[in-house]
Amino acid sequence: MLGIGTLAKKVFGTPNDRKIKATRPLVDKINALEPDFETLSDEDIKAKTEELRKRALDGESLDALLPEAFANCREAARRALGLRAFDTQLIGAIFLHQGNIAEQKTGEGKTLTATFAAYLNALTGKGVHIVTVNEYLAKRDAAWMGQVFGALGLTTGVAHADMPEDAKRDAYASDITYATNNELGFDYLRDNMKSELSQIFQKYHNFAIVDEVDSILIDEARTPLIISGPAQDRSDMYKVIDTVIPELSDEHFELDEKTRNVTFTDEGNEFLENLLRERGMLEEGQTLYDPESTTIVHHINQGLRAHKLFQRDKDYIVRDDDVVLIDEFTGRMMAGRRLSDGLHQAIEAKEDVSIKPENVTLASVTFQNYFRLYDKLAGMTGTALTEAEEFQEIYGLGVVEVPTNKPIARVDEDDQVYRTVREKYAAMLEQIQKSHAKGQPALVGTTSIEKSEVLSKMLTDAGIKHNVLNARQHEQEAQIVADAGKLGAVTIATNMAGRGTDIQLGGNVDMQVMTAISEDPEADPEAIRARVEAQHADEKAKVLEAGGLYVLASERHESRRIDNQLRGRSGRQGDPGRSSFYLSLEDDLMRIFGSERLEKVLTTLGLKEGEAIVHPWVNKSLERAQAKVEGRNFDIRKQLLKFDDVMNEQRKVVFTQRRDIMEAADLSEITTDMRHQVIDDMIDQYLPPNTYADQWDAEGLHTSVQEQLGLDLAVMDWVEEEGVDDDAIRERLVQATDQFMAEKAEQFGSENMRNIEKQLLLQVIDAKWREHLLTLEHLRSVVGFRGYAQRDPLNEYKNESFQLFEGMLDSLRADVTQKLAQIRPLSxxxxxxxxxxxxxxxxxxxxxxxxxxxxxxxxxxxxxxxxxxxxxxxxxxxxxxxxxxxxxxxxxxxxxxxxxxx
Structure with missing residues (x-):
């Protein structure tokens, strides 16, 4: 008997089905316009863009312009690239324009889908940012889709690291700008450290389309972007501490793999104290609990984390005397990214490479708060439904599953669980040999470089030719992935294979053509393409006959999305395919999340060597474990965001104030108000209200006026005058300082004085904001202890950070007033x-x-x-x-x- 929910879905359809159905009339309108747009000349298509742009600027809504804009864009794409967008791509683009995440399976053409929504929203003249996960894709997509935008009369730019300032400014001034999430975030921070409006890159945050949105807005959202400057060099301390950690034994620390945390036991602390005294790092009589030991304890803890939690070739690799972090979700290298609080230096000491100095934060922002700056945000990915709650709660983004152009023909088999890793790898090797023998291409997914190299050695020993794709070979990534669908190809890949380049059965034609042309530059390109296409058609037919791409995963990831990405590499555009997950009780996920019960079940069943348990119940229990981990990670990110939101409100105030200062032609009114406020504060401090004259601190006021306002006034005499109250003294100070600054402005010249005020204000704001960031970092690191006193750490952080911010604004006024009083023209x-x-x-x-x-x-x-x-x-x-x-x-x-x- 069907449940009520199941019955309702059968009768009315799911909410997702209803959303798809609602777009059909729009798609029909776009299709009805197609014959008219086919008759337009290339110049007419550009003229249509100008007409649509004018209508948008005159107030017509983008929703009203959508059918014509999409029809125009489809025709431009057909002419520029020879690609006519499917109806499913139009549906995806409609959802992007509406500010949703469009979940489109691998091979459904997300790159082309984005051009429709980008084109429509660029008509406002405020630019559109298309965000990619790496620079290769940003450059590739900008060159590829730039042909479509060019045919429509729009400009395309790509912003990447190490660009000249002028070139980057031009890229951001384009109608469509492709860039990585990191570059956009860092450019935003750099913009808010500049002193002239003309130097700013990002004029608007109008509309962003985030490709691989789950990777960028969830996986990478745990790490804030930080622009930092060098701090004190402590490399000697790291080296000494690094010699201490290996001497610890298991009873000296406790390791919790679930929470990725490691702490010293009481025995460990005692052992450390003795060892550190021997090494001269602790004075006789000093303990680790003394206030003077805080720095040493912090670095000892970081050294312990470096040795026990961070593994080479899994969490990082060593390359050219440098420790390069590896993204746990994509397997890609994160060049230039460093761990904070001395942890990166501890890993450098462990690996005996050059130790770079620690840094102090100059500016920082999280991806959550950066992307929430945009008036409208949209995203694309093959896997977002499992994180729909987080997208809705953090970003206000709905997730819509866009139907595939052709039905999915891939067979997803139940997981096979073995008792040991050795048995699992033996079963995988046997299956790869079978597939290879009949010419079926195989993609073998692994979770780390180390494991990919173990499997690679097994295949080499078995005489099977294969490619390995991990962070060490990231430069050849596109080529290796493009070849993964060839007849009999075997490719071992970390999770990075889930992004960017399509795996096409028989290989990627365009890649093969480019390779053939580079090998024989004199040959006719058209003849080369014809030859390659003929070979490809023949090879594709053989691969289809062999069963399409076979995906074998050697482990389940903590996140279901990563598993789904790997599966999704097979079965694109209705191709046949197959996917299997090979697991063992020794795998990290199984070991950490309850393999003991399974071990008992397997023992009861009397499982023999090399046999596996295969049952849908196993899949369900594993997915439940993954959902728990995902939920915990979401809670961590949510908590981080709550703390960052406090700073973000302050960041917005400071950055908005900076922008206002840069835009203002005359700041004399602001500096005058600041000066008058400083005088008010002085009067309140030294001549408190409701007090008698003999209780006033006239000497203190005189000194403060000299230091803060740069004037030696007869304050002591004023105080002794009969009938003079605090208001009269305030009035005299205001008149004297106003006259003093007016004379100064005359000496410098009015224009120079305005410029000095502007630069000085920006300089002081930046210095104060940097100090404030450091104070907030320190507050954040200790506020958690308030929980022991039954006080909510978040509320404590909010209250104290607000007080600190008010204090920062007070000291800013005093600094600006003092500096302006001190400047003088040169003789x-x-x-x-x-x-x-x-x-x-x-x-x-x-x-x-x-x-x-x-x-x-x-x-x-x-x-x-x-x-x-x-x-x-x-x-x-x-x-x-x-x-x-x-x-x-x-x-x-x-x-x-x-x-x-x-």
Missing amino acids: EEEQREMLEQIRAQQAAQVAAAAAASGGAASAETTGDAAPGFVEDDPSTWGNPGRNDLCPCGSGKKFKHCHGRLA
Whole structure:
């Protein structure tokens, strides 16, 4: 008998079915327009874009323009790429435009789907950002889909690391900008460290389409983006601590693999104290519990984590004297990404590579809060339904499953569970040999580099030719994945194979054509393509006959999405295929999450060597374990976000204030208000309200006026005057300082004074914000202990961070007022000295450049540095002009080097 829910679904359809059904009238409209758009010339298509853009700017809604815009885009894509979008791609694009996540299976054409929604939303003139998981895909998609946007009359840019500033500015000024999530986040932070409006890259956060949205908004969302500067070098301490950790034995620490946590036991602490005293790191009588030991304890803990939680070739690899982290979800290297709080340095010490200094945070943002800046956000992926709750709760994004263009013909087999890893690998090898013998391509999924190399050795020993794709071969990733569907191909891959390039049966035609052309540049490209296509058709027929791509997974991942991605590599566009998961009781997930019960079941069943248990119940129990882990990870991310939201509100205030300052032509009113507020604070402090004159601190007020306002006024006399109250003294201070600053503005010139105020305000805001970030980091690291006193750490963090923020704003006013009071124009003699220093510096740079290029500088060219000038000491440089070369010898302008308002 059917349940009520099942019966309702059969009669009315699922909510997802109803959403799909609602788009059908729109798709019919777009299809009805197709014959009209086929008759347009190439110029007419561009003219149509201009017409649609004008209508959008005149107030017509994008929803009203959608049918015509999509019809125009479909025709442009057909002409530029020879690809006519399927109806399912139009449905996906409609959901993207509506601000949803479109779940489209692998091979359904997400890259082309994105162009429709991007084109429609770019008509507003505020730009669209298409976000990819790596630079290769950003560049590939920009070049590929840029042909479609070009045919429509739109500009396309790609923003990536190490670009010249002007080129990156142009990329962001384009109608469509492709970039990685990291680059977008870092450029946002850099924008908010700049001092001139013209230098800013991201003018708008209008609409973003995030490709592989689950990877970017969930997997990578646990790690904030941080721009940092160097801090104190403690490499010696790391080296000493690294010699201590290997001497610990199992009773000295407790390891919890479920929560990825490791802590010292009481015996461990005692053992450490004795050992550290021997090594001279703890003084006699000092214990690890003393306040002076805080730094050592912190680094000892990080050393323990580095040794016991982080494994080489799983969590990181060592490459060119550098520890490079590996993304646990994709298996890709994360070049330039470093662990914070000294953990990365502890791993560097462990691996005996160069230890780079720790950093202090200059600016930071999480992906959650960065992507929530956009007016509208959308995403695409093959696997999002399992995380639908998180997408809705954190980002307000709905997940819609878009139907496939052709029915899925892949067979997903039940998991096979073996008792040991050895038996599991033996069964996998046997199955790979069978598939290889009949020409069926096999993709073998692994969870780490180490395991991929174990399987690779087994295949080599068995004489089976294969490719290995892991973080070590990431440069060849596209080529290896493109070849994975060839007849008899065997490919071992970490999870990174789930992203980016299609696995096409018989191989990827375009890749094969490019390879053939590079091998024989003189040959006719058309003839090469015809030959390759004929070979491909023949090979594809044989692969189809052999059963399509066979995916064998050697382990289940903590996240069901990663497993689904691997499965989804097979069976694209209705192709046949097969997937199997080979597991053992020694696998991490099985071992950590309750394999003991299964062990008993297997023993009871009398399982023999090499036999496996295969049953749908096993799949269900594993999926329940995975769902628990996913739920726990979601809770961790949610908690992190709650804390970051507190800082994010403050970040928005500071960044908005910076932008307002940069946009303002005249800031004199703001600086005047700040000065008057500082005077009010002084009066309240030294002449408290409701007190008598003999209780006032006149001397304190006099000193404070000198230090803060730069004036030596007769404050002591004013206080002793009969009938003078605090308001009268406040009024006199306001008049005196206003006159003082008006005279100063006259000396500098009105325009110069406005510029000084602007740069000074930005400089002080940035310095204060950096200090505030550091204070919040320290507060965050200790606020958890408030839980022991039955107080909610989050509420405590909110209250204290708000007080700290108010304190920061107070000190900002005082700093700006004091600095403006202290500045003065240079005398003619000082200006002459400074010019001499700059000339000497420029001459030295010419000499250095000549020496570097092998030439010799003449004596006249080099000159002598000004007396007292020291290249490494900015205090001896005088006052260089902002557009002069920096005296440090970098060759950059002073404003871009030591004069930079970072």
